[in-house]
Amino acid sequence: MTFIQAIILAIIEGITEFLPVSSTGHMIIGSSIMGIQQDEFVKLFTVAIQFGAILSVLVLYFKRFFKTIDFYLKLIVAFIPAAVFGVLFSDKIDELLESPMTVAISLVAGGIVLLFIDKVFNKNTEDNADNIKYPTAFIIGLFQCMAMIPGVSRSAATIIGGMSQKLTRKAAAEFSFFLAVPTMFAATAKKMYDFYKDHGASFSGEQIKLLAVGNVVAFIVALIAIKSFITFLTKYGFKVFGIYRIIVGLIIIALLMSGHPLSIL
Template structure:
């Protein structure tokens, strides 16, 4: 992996991690276009730079993380389904992560859903995070499990899940951001552990530098993306993201069906 490739992937991560467009799907496609997707370090890199994105949430919502113990209990409750299904289905998830076609189909289907979300869930009754119950948090956690399919979008699934439970768009989006912290931290930790347990994987000083650069870039870009997303979402809803996903998904599917090699080998 070259430095400019690391920066490009980090920008993709920062831009897409908290938007309902699938950061994993975009990085799979991005690394495939650059011809580096099969590199074990690249697979580690695309997960590890999520730490930078996580930090942006903590910085932006610093006070919220020190407000009450109930806040943490809700996050733990919401995280439990992903932790269980992630461990049970880890091999299947890894197989799907190597399929650009799965990404294309997920982007397309998810885009169609986002076109109608604002009409389906237009009568929220929960306008503050403090009003989210433990049961509601658990239900949102099950929605997060859907995002184990690459291209679905973790943020998209959890925001829609929150709105289905009567959360306002803003509260649903913010709860999705908060839930990303334990979820992405656990995913990164597992990926790092798997990488180091393989004796064939030896990390070099250059790769350490790449990880540092990637996390810094992802942090800065995610910081800007979150602030912009909340404002846009409150005013305009999900339609633009739905159309974007549909176009992106169709392009990927058409390229693959016409013989263009995006498949990870």
Template sequence: MNIIHVIVLAIIEGLTEFLPVSSTGHMIIASSAMGIASDDFVKLFTVAIQLGAILSVVVLYFKRFFRSFDFYIKLVIAFIPAAVFGLLFSKKIDALLESAITVGITLFIGGIILLFVDNWFNKPVINEEKDISYLTALKIGFFQCIAMIPGTSRSAATIVGGMSQRLSRTAAAEFSFFLAVPTMFAATSKKLYDFYKEGHVFTGEEIKLLAIGNVIAFIVALLAIRTFITFLERKGFKLFGWYRIIVGAVIIGLYMTGHNLKVI
């Protein structure tokens, strides 16, 4: 893995982490295309640079994170389903990460859903996080579990989940951002622990690459979040739906024509 790989993957992470297009799916495809997907450090890197992305949420919404203790209770409640399912099915999830065709199929199906989601849930009654009940937070947390299938998009699953509970598009997107903080922190911590447990030791070069990747992901995510919220308020999800359908169709088409898209 070299500095060019780092820059490409970090930009992809920063751009896609909070958009409903699947950051994991895009990084699986990108690392596979660059021929580095089978490397253990690369697999760790694609998860570890999420720390830079989630830091952008804390910076942009700094005051919201210190407004009330109730805010944290809701995040913990919403986080629990993914934590439980992640521990129970971690091996199966890792297996799914090894096939790009899974990404193609879920991108395509998710894209179709996004074409219609604005019409399905067009009568919101919750416009702010403070009005989200504990039960609603838990339901959104179960939607987040769907995103364990690569290509689904954690952002898409939680935003659609929020809208299904009558949150406005903006409220659903912001709660999705907030929920990303404990979820991705836990996922990164587990990945780092597993990496260490397997006997790997970071070299000085690897530490430098991780640092650069997180800084780039942080900066790009700052810009992406603000742009996404503005776009979402004005245009909704259809453009993201069509994007997912096109990308998914290309991946499926390549697979059907005999191209080897297996990541390992």
């Protein structure tokens, strides 16, 4: 992986982490298009730079993270399902990270859901993410587990989970952002530990630079993307994202079924 490729992947991550289009899926496709070999470090990189993106949540919602202990307890409750599933199915998840076809199918399936989600939950009234109950937090956490399939989108899964519990689009999106912090921190820490353990040595100087550049770029781009997404989502809903997912997914499926390797670089 070159530094230019790392920057491109980080831009993709920053834009898509909080959109319901699957950041991991887009980075897998981006890696395939750029011809990046899917070795252990590349798999680590695609997870680790998500940490840079979620740091933007801490900056933009700084005051929300210093309110009550209850806020953190709800995040822990919502985080538990993903933590359990992540440990139990870690190897299988890694296998799926190598499959553009899995991403494409998930994009299409998720896109179809997003076409109708606004009409299904058009009477939600709870507009404050701080008011959710513990059972609601846990249910949202269960929805988050679906995002372990590349292409599903953690953001889409958790926002839909929140809307299924009477949260408005805005409130569901904000809780999804908050939940990203412990989830992606844990995912990044685990990936780095596994990489260190399996290789029996620390990261090389170039790998450290790639991770640093990737996280900084993802952080900056995500700062812009979050505010834009909240404004767009509140005004227009999910339909545009559903159409986008379906189009991209179908194009990828068509290319893969025709024998196209996706790599163009």
